[in-house]
Amino acid sequence: MSILINKDTRLLVQGITGNEGIFHTTQMVEYGTNVVAGVTPGKGGEWVLDGKVPVFDSVKLAVDATGANASVIFVPARFAPDAMFEAADAGIPLIVCITEGVPVQDMMRVRSYIDQKDVRLVGPNCPGMLTPGEAKVGIIPGNIAIPGNVGVVSRSGTLTYEVLYALKLVGMGASTCVGIGGDPVNGTNFIDVLEMFEHDPQTEKVVLIGEIGGTDEDKAAEYISSKMTKPVVSFIAGQTAPPGKRMGHAGAIIEGTAGSAAGKVKALEAAGVKVAKHPEEIPSLL
Amino acid sequence: MGGYHEIAGGIMPMLSKSIEGKKMKLHEYQSKTIFSKYGIPIPKGRVAATADEAKQIAEELGGRAVIKAQVLVGGRGKAGGVKVAKNSDEAAEFAQQILAMEIKGLPVRKVLVDEAAAIESEIYFSITNDRAARRPVMIASAAGGVEIEVVAAETPEKIIKVHIDPLLGLRDYQARDIAASIDLPRELWREFSAIAAGLWQVYKNTDAELAEINPLVITKDNHLLAVDGKMLIDDNALFRHPDLAEIRDIDEEAPAETEARRHGLSFIKLDGNIGCMVNGAGLAMTSMDIVKLFGGEPANFLDIGGGAGADKVAAAMRIILSDPAVKAVLFNIFGGITRCDEVARGILAAMEEVKPEVPMVVRLVGTNAEEGRKLLENANMITAETLADAAKKAVAAAKG
Numbered sequence: 001m002s003i004l005i006n007k008d009t010r011l012l013v014q015g016i017t018g019n020e021g022i023f024h025t026t027q028m029v030e031y032g033t034n035v036v037a038g039v040t041p042g043k044g045g046e047w048v049l050d051g052k053v054p055v056f057d058s059v060k061l062a063v064d065a066t067g068a069n070a071s072v073i074f075v076p077a078r079f080a081p082d083a084m085f086e087a088a089d090a091g092i093p094l095i096v097c098i099t100e101g102v103p104v105q106d107m108m109r110v111r112s113y114i115d116q117k118d119v120r121l122v123g124p125n126c127p128g129m130l131t132p133g134e135a136k137v138g139i140i141p142g143n144i145a146i147p148g149n150v151g152v153v154s155r156s157g158t159l160t161y162e163v164l165y166a167l168k169l170v171g172m173g174a175s176t177c178v179g180i181g182g183d184p185v186n187g188t189n190f191i192d193v194l195e196m197f198e199h200d201p202q203t204e205k206v207v208l209i210g211e212i213g214g215t216d217e218d219k220a221a222e223y224i225s226s227k228m229t230k231p232v233v234s235f236i237a238g239q240t241a242p243p244g245k246r247m248g249h250a251g252a253i254i255e256g257t258a259g260s261a262a263g264k265v266k267a268l269e270a271a272g273v274k275v276a277k278h279p280e281e282i283p284s285l286l
Numbered sequence: 287m288g289g290y291h292e293i294a295g296g297i298m299p300m301l302s303k304s305i306e307g308k309k310m311k312l313h314e315y316q317s318k319t320i321f322s323k324y325g326i327p328i329p330k331g332r333v334a335a336t337a338d339e340a341k342q343i344a345e346e347l348g349g350r351a352v353i354k355a356q357v358l359v360g361g362r363g364k365a366g367g368v369k370v371a372k373n374s375d376e377a378a379e380f381a382q383q384i385l386a387m388e389i390k391g392l393p394v395r396k397v398l399v400d401e402a403a404a405i406e407s408e409i410y411f412s413i414t415n416d417r418a419a420r421r422p423v424m425i426a427s428a429a430g431g432v433e434i435e436v437v438a439a440e441t442p443e444k445i446i447k448v449h450i451d452p453l454l455g456l457r458d459y460q461a462r463d464i465a466a467s468i469d470l471p472r473e474l475w476r477e478f479s480a481i482a483a484g485l486w487q488v489y490k491n492t493d494a495e496l497a498e499i500n501p502l503v504i505t506k507d508n509h510l511l512a513v514d515g516k517m518l519i520d521d522n523a524l525f526r527h528p529d530l531a532e533i534r535d536i537d538e539e540a541p542a543e544t545e546a547r548r549h550g551l552s553f554i555k556l557d558g559n560i561g562c563m564v565n566g567a568g569l570a571m572t573s574m575d576i577v578k579l580f581g582g583e584p585a586n587f588l589d590i591g592g593g594a595g596a597d598k599v600a601a602a603m604r605i606i607l608s609d610p611a612v613k614a615v616l617f618n619i620f621g622g623i624t625r626c627d628e629v630a631r632g633i634l635a636a637m638e639e640v641k642p643e644v645p646m647v648v649r650l651v652g653t654n655a656e657e658g659r660k661l662l663e664n665a666n667m668i669t670a671e672t673l674a675d676a677a678k679k680a681v682a683a684a685k686g
Binding site for chain 2: 020024077078100101102103104105106108109111112113127139140141144154155156157158159160161162165182184185209211212214215235237238239240241277278279280
């Protein structure tokens with residue numbers, strides 16, 4: 001078992017003919033992911049990867065023809081919101097948006113829309129996810145992780161790779177690794193993933209990698225202390241980041257005193273989470 | 287008067303902003319010009335770069351005028367950057383003084399010369415993103431002015447917050463509810479609703495992260511007037527606002543930060559002596575954390591982003607080495623979408639050009655790390671296997 005993606009995932013790639021789209025599709029297929037279709041408007045009817053993957057003009061056409069049940073988005077930021085709306089409207093239950101730099105007001109509209117549907121969005125600005133030995137959706141290098149019983153959830157990209165790699169070096173593997181992305185408004189939060197790990201029989205322990213800013217880690221701490229039975233180890237990046245300027249008065253009124261690394265560490269420790277001083281310390285805490 | 291207040295123990299560390307995407311700040315005069323386009327009443331006035339211009343504008347306004355420093359930092363009022371002149375000669379004199387000032391290290395290059403409003407009372411009114419609620423929020427208070435944060439902390443019930451559906455936009459009744467909640471006299475509700483609708487349009491049409499009027503004053507003759515304004519724009523949305531991108535005041539940025547932005551790098555100057563080049567914001571912050579954990583001080587935050595080519599890496603290195611405080615450089619690259627051999631090529635290109643004299647510690651892991659290491663074999667760099675090892679070596683190297 002694992003969460004979100006596995007051998008049965010039938011993946012669609014939006015933006016498959018772009019540079020990043022084709023590069024990462026190749027990597028995902030090499031890893032063993034079942035990529036069933038791609039979408040690039042205007043290129044329907046073409047094939048990529050030596051005729052292995054058909055390209056369609058729209059998500060709906062691709063879903064109708066191939067039964068895709070997950071989509072990964074590699075289109076540029078200015079087109080990414082439309083790609084997310086299109087995937088949601090085509091009834092794809094799992095949408096993973098890798099694209100970085102999506103305007104925050106676009107994301108508020110996307111999230112508001114998607115919340116009305118039975119759709120799980122992960123990202124944007126995320127590395128995607130990896131179920132070692134089964135499937136990878138996104139850009140996490142496949143060779144840095146091995147199958148195992150540790151669930152990993154992170155707001156970061158390369159920092160997540162550090163943690164997976166540190167686990168692999170001591171022979172520890174991951175059930176699934178989910179990069180939720182670091183944007184202020186995204187599709188999936190820590191709590192959503194923690195809940196899935198809590199109910200996944202393969203996952204025995206969880207690593208949560210957070211950052212300064214926002215209140216997601218604090219909410220995760222609340223969830224862990226009230227609902228989780230599995231042990232959680234954490235690392236929070238930005239512990240030494242200097243305090244800086246805020247967004248005028250409105251930022252102070254809205255955010256209150258939330259967002260500091262120290263506050264997050266304190267909240268997590270109070271919830272019984274062991275917090276590592278640096279990422280390479282995580283395996284020993286597990 | 288408004289401004290970018292820095293508060294002790296600030297809650298929104300600047301690095302988290304760099305992860306979230308930076309925000310472009312607009313000057314008061316730029317913000318108010320935009321407000322005015324959306325029907326929000328602002329005082330008559332213009333911006334001036336010299337005392338003569340200020341005098342001319344004051345004369346046009348009838349003599350009496352407010353002279354306000356235009357700098358993108360907070361605390362200008364306390365620093366003496368806002369003065370009321372009784373006549374145009376005094377306006378010239380005050381403009382002269384203010385244009386000679388530095389506020390928090392930033393020289394004042396422009397002043398706004400505004401008609402002095404006859405103020406009855408001050409309202410706080412803004413719209414911003416509520417990250418936790420994932421929607422825009424309108425904030426208003428009858429207790430406007432510089433002490434608004436004290437009001438928020440001590441008497442939060444005096445702050446009205448109304449969330450707006452991002453798909454529907456501001457509804458008329460919401461504007462009326464806000465007016466009623468801050469006990470605005472009924473005869474001003476219509477004016478207020480028009481201002482609220484205008485502020486929503488400003489926020490939406492400019493991809494603002496903040497559009498703030500503080501104060502929105504009730505004048506002695508019983509009208510509403512936006513006396514001070516502030517806006518932050520989402521950098522990620524500037525592609526659809528070329529007019530706004532054009533008015534960015536790069537005079538107000540550190541040159542290294544402007545240079546970094548030009549190359550698509552995320553860079554923040556810090557006070558230490560260990561230069562850091564890392565791919566990914568989370569890993570960049572972590573590298574800084576570890577440097578500090580082992581007794582060093584990072585000189586900067588620098589994220590080269592994903593998939594950086596040799597050119598970008600070389601630019602990043604030039605920026606780091608342009609800081610004379612830097613005594614050692616730490617490269618921590620975990621290749622995924624970024625290829626370590628590309629990074630190595632960038633490092634070599636920059637070394638050729640800059641001829642750095644400080645020791646450099648490099649750690650390459652992931653995609654094409656082996657090729658990268660090979661390229662750097664003869665470059666006389668200190669290599670490291672783990673993150674902790676790299677940080678320790680950089681700290682030792684900086685101590686000399």
